[in-house]
Amino acid sequence: MKRGFPNHPYIPNSVPEVEKEMLDFLGMKSLDDLHKNVPDALMFKGEMNIPEAFGSEYEMRRYVEELLDRDGDGKKYLNFLGAGCWQHYVPAICDEVNSRGEFLTAYGGEPYNELGRFQTQFEYQSLVAELVGMDVVNVPAIDWAQASATTCAMAQRKTGRKQIILPEILDPQKRSIIENFGRATTEFVTVACTEDGQIDLEDLKKKVGKDTAGVYFENPNYLGVIETRGEEISRIAHEAGAESLVGVDPITLGVMAPPPEYGADIVCGELQPLGIHMNYGGGLAGFMATRDEEDYVNEYPSRLFGIAPTTHPGEYGFGDVAYDRTSFGNLRDGAKEYVGTQAALWGLTAGVYLATMGPAGMEEVGQTCMQNARYAVQKLNGIKGIKANSLGGQYFKEFVVDFNATGKTVAEIQKILLSEGIFGGKDISGEFPRLGQSALYCVTEIHTQRDIDRLVNVLARVLA
């Protein structure tokens, strides 16, 4: 059996002469001598059925490019999909910074050899803190779903209570992640939503009690609905001694009030809209934010980078705040949850985005999203059989489109749109059966009037 790959470009010491000299240095005859503690019974003696290596970088590139060139994306198609991953404009500087090899290939060094990693994370924490109106923000979690799962767990630990109330309207995959994560410690209860998609306050009052650790809601929620009674929800939670837990899409916060203004104790959300490409879902990263109070800070499982002086005047230094909270510290399974590699590069990127946009840019992008979404709703409602923003509440960039009166299923409409080069909104007929044939559409600042008109014209034509 042929073994080994001499002179591989990624493996300098695969040069046979060097390899032999190193083996000689070790008093070994061959590479087989290197795994002498692996007993014969555990040795793999077969062959891995993996294709032989490409002969050149060019051939591999060409092969993979040809594979991926077949795929569509939000540039080749006009995209109205959102539902947890949204197409916004990514300023070039975001990609320029996060593709720098120094950042891209850094990992777990110290503030001495990786000062830039520490400072960019500290800056990201600080920038998001300004946006969401909180004091403390974590080094990113895996995604919003994990951030919300941890948000619930933080409330559960802080209050010592076992019940978390989740809204009826919630991304089903997020609900699954939250419930799987919290099962050992937490009882999850669902609060109903009213016809307009907001939390049913009467039902909430019935559900909260002395066991309630927190009430989690989102603004806007999964179906795009802006929760206008956040202050009331927080008050109900607080009166029961529970925490108000609010999930947000941070790109709304240039125009929308930050959640602490309506009583949020822990805020969480998704960073992907802030300068991170969708990456087929790979661009997600979650954040949590709280006030700078010890009993909140001590519940974070994540790393938190703090600023500190050095032995030399005038130098900014950084380090881990309250490191022993984390499973990297001395407590291991006694730590708060677990920490590990998550999504730091996207945190850095979100920081670049917020600094690039500035206060004016965040306001403008929020306004453009709201205007474009409203224009789309208005025009779609001009088509017979379509009811856009069918839940009727306020919305930011996403809204439900009801196709029930068109006589066509969402799946059929999606297929037609696809053939016209359009990704229609997400089919939610399976997730929310009571809405029948409905889809969740997303319109952002990337959509021009012409884009929206194109969608509307196609729908008007095929539904006529």
Added chain:
Amino acid sequence: MKRIDRSSKVRTHFHQAKWDEPIIFELSTPGERGVSVPKAGQAVAAAVGDGVSDLPAALRRKERPALPEISQNRLLRHYLRLSQMTLGADVNIEIGQGTCTMKYSPKVNEQLAKKLWEMHPLQDEDTAQGILQIFYETDQYMREISGLDKFTFQPGGGSQAIFLMASLVRAYFESRGEDRNEVITTLYSHPSDAAAPAVTGYKIVYLQPDPETGLPDPEAFKAVCTDKTAAFMVANPEDTGLYNGQIGELVKHAHSVGALCCYDQANGNAVLGVARAKEAGFDMCHFNLHKTFSSPHGCSGPACGATGVVEKLIPFLPVPSVEYDGKKYYLDYGFADTKYGVTKVREFMGVAPVVLKAYCWIRMLGPNGLWQATKTAVLNNNYLFKRMMSIPGISAYYEDGNNQRVEQCRYTMEQVTKDTGVTSGDVQRRMMDFGMHFWTSHHPYYLPEPITLEPTESPSRKDIDEYADTVAHIIKECYEDPETVKTAPHRSTIHQVDERWMDDPEGWAITWKIYNRKYND
């Protein structure tokens, strides 16, 4: 002129970039803009007004967020200066981050990953056949590498993969109506092998290493295996770099009491093509595609903990999987046990660009290259081991001359500390004066004054020699000039951080606004 003297084996004149760069808020000048933002078209505005007036007054933001206002070129300069003060693996001889497998991340893979930028995870399968094929084939390759029967790429990191494994264990026993509440792990497995199962509700039982061999004592293992044992969760090699040749017997014994065995293969670079999870009898395993399979670490993510299982556990894997019907790749939900299955640990399909980069790497190596990568990584480590062990004061525990390390090793410099008072933390900082770095160990330190090194297959012999020469140079300094080492770094970006406030709620400053609030004098 005289020939310039470059005979020093270490970078005596190194100095890291030091820009005295302000915090980004300090760069703000009112009115400056980093980017111009698309505005709604005139007809749009005419039709709908300003949009934001639709928000109830209480939900309108009253004051703009206090973000900095900085022109684009000044922003770029700020971040590039910060990048220069970051010694990623592209810049560094990155041998020092043991357990992290800091191998070279090929640039062609980064360029190819850009093709995924604008893909939406919910777009029609017909428009995503290329990336779905890559998911499907990477699953096939991981099956070959591990011998297991199916992989998911949903976990967004190694720790989340361990959490998934613990969740799979719980799902499996729930489906069988068995009440088991303990997970056994070893002291030298990753802390998440204890911390993540604890989140799923398991009580953690630690196996201590045998003082002679460094490996768990099989008799002690048998003593803690009971009908309450749900799983044995273990790395092999462990963080000591020792491969446990008895792993097959331990797994067999765990199975005999009805437990499942979960293989943390974060250290998988030691055994590609050499030893597999299957032959050792494991029920599941995970590989870190951002370590063993070359995707870059990105300051700590995005990442992927590819998790594989044996046939009987497939129904409990998260959904969806990618299947192929001979003509078309498609997302499959049908395999899942809807009552007990884990359903989801991360949104959508996982981190597609990381899967793509791992795929590209595998395709550039092929089966022989994977084997070569492991063999060279182990060769490099043994070469480094011999060089390190020849440095007076450096040693390794569990070293009887027969206990060969595979891809990494945790050394100790306790003798140096006894002799000079200089700690491994001091030497760590001094390494940075030579453009290098090492990692000590997870906490708490089970081995005194630790240094954990893992060369991977990426450095050349000259790189390894330079690294070992630098360690030797500094250890010599410990004896001759301990103050220089204790007060290091001297030629790094900053000097020693005064960490007094890091555990003090009154003093810590996790954001710029808190810093300004607490230190407003």
